[in-house]
Amino acid sequence: MTRVEARPLSREQFVIWMAAALSGAPVQPQDLTKVTPRSADVVLVWPVDDRGARPVVCVARNKFQDFYAFVSTYFANVQPYTAYFRVVPLELLGNLEQEGVEHPRSIEVTKLVAGASIAEAWLAALRNGERPNNVLPLVRSTLSSALGQTVLAGYDSMALDWVLNEWLTIRAARNDAVVSSVEAISNVWSHVHAAIVPMERQRTSGLNASIIDFLATALKTRTINGEALRLISGDVAPNADLRSMLTASREERVGRFNVFISELKERGRLDVAAEFTAGLMLAIAGNGSFEMIRSAREFQGWLDGAATWFGICAALFDESNLMSYAHSVGRRMTRDLSRQPEIFGVVGADVASTELRFIQSSKGDVANLALTSAGSLEVEILPNVLSRLVLQDAGQSNQRAEEYEVMLSALDEISRVTDRARKRLRRSGQEDQSTSEDRLQRRPKKLF
Incomplete structure (x- = not known):
């Protein structure tokens, strides 16, 4: 059983912690005034016996939208946020202490x-x-x-x-x-x-x-x-x-x-x-x-x-x-x-499901995310629970439709140019023929 420490942070304290975390490996918060859980915006969780572990950010279910709106504004160079920092529902915090399924x-x-x-x-x-x-x-x-x-x-x-x-x-x-x-x-x-x-x-x-x-x-x-x-x-x-x-x-x-x-x-x-x-x-x-x-x-x-x-x-x-x-x-x-990656280790997925929902609700383009694998998106629902989304999305379909329309327009233009050229050649041939006939008619007759 992994014993963890949970530290509630205000939004200001979270910004201070992020400034330190972005300078290198995410560190555990030190010398921050303790706040009551009721007034906290986030809760940082890390193992008690591992001072080098990366804290997990816990957010209440009803605060996910506000949290991602905040980090997307103040930490725009860290997008998506959950590709670098693990975020889980505060209500499931107890699962971070679970031992898991026994070997073998x-x-x-x-x-x-x-x-x-x-x-x-x-x-x-x-x-x-x-x-x-x-x-x-x-x-x-x-x-x-x-x-x-x-x-x-x-x-x-x-x-x-x-x-x-x-x-x-x-x-x-x-x-x-x-x-x-x-x-x-x-x-x-x-x-x-x-x-x-x-x-x-x-x-x-x-x-x-x-x-x-x-x-x-x-x-x-x-x-x-x-x-x-x-x-x-x-x-x-x-x-x-x-x-x-x-x-x-x-x-x-x-x-x-x-x-x-x-x-x-x-x-x-x-x-x-x-x-x-x-x-x-x-x-x-x-x-x-x-x-x-x-x-x-x-x-x-x-x-x-x-x-x-x-x-x-x-x-x-x-x-x-x-x-x-x-x-x-x-x-x-x-x-x-x-393979069971460390819960308090480096994130390996492209995005968490909670942030993906935020991106989708704000009409963001999932295809613009930096993907681990071309054509699919690896989504972390919980630590060590990953799902794959195959990106056969509307963006790809629209792109193919646009390419198809461009090809059709090009073919139509080629057809029109060909028709005009054919008509010109036909008229040119008729004019050449009529000119030849006129020349024959005007040619003086031979005298015998």
């Missing part, structure tokens, strides 16, 4: 995040009728990626809600197509959250305890086996007999999955248990192979959340091809997620 479970959790993100990205590409050349930005942009990183960081349920709302808000402002199964995906990660973060096991109201126990056991044993399946054989999947399905032939496993889906459609049972069981059975059918994700199109439009459950359950299998699937995007995701 964190390695297994990265696989869950990667698996769910791949499944969600695949369905998004299927809905849009696209086959993207580079799937990594699309996978990183998913809701499962953001919520999974929140769980991996060991944050509480309030932080999970914050990440969900921020993820939705920054995409709604850009008119991005948001997945239709947001509520179902959020519910999936609430179950995973309760299975991984010990303090959240006490807050399981509205969740299925058997699913949580199944996930906790599977993570502990690092695979899906009869012990884990026994925990859900009662109230979650009483008629599926998943333990015998685990040892059946591939043809039988696929057949039983198809029968289960048909029965679900007939009964119209669309609760969390049905979504979980459908995703788990599809994972069992392929022994964790992500090639089975093609069958996840069966879930679209009526069994929201099942594809996310498939990605999570498939990642738990020993035989899973998560690491090698889709040009090893799973291996790249688990590598990146295994």
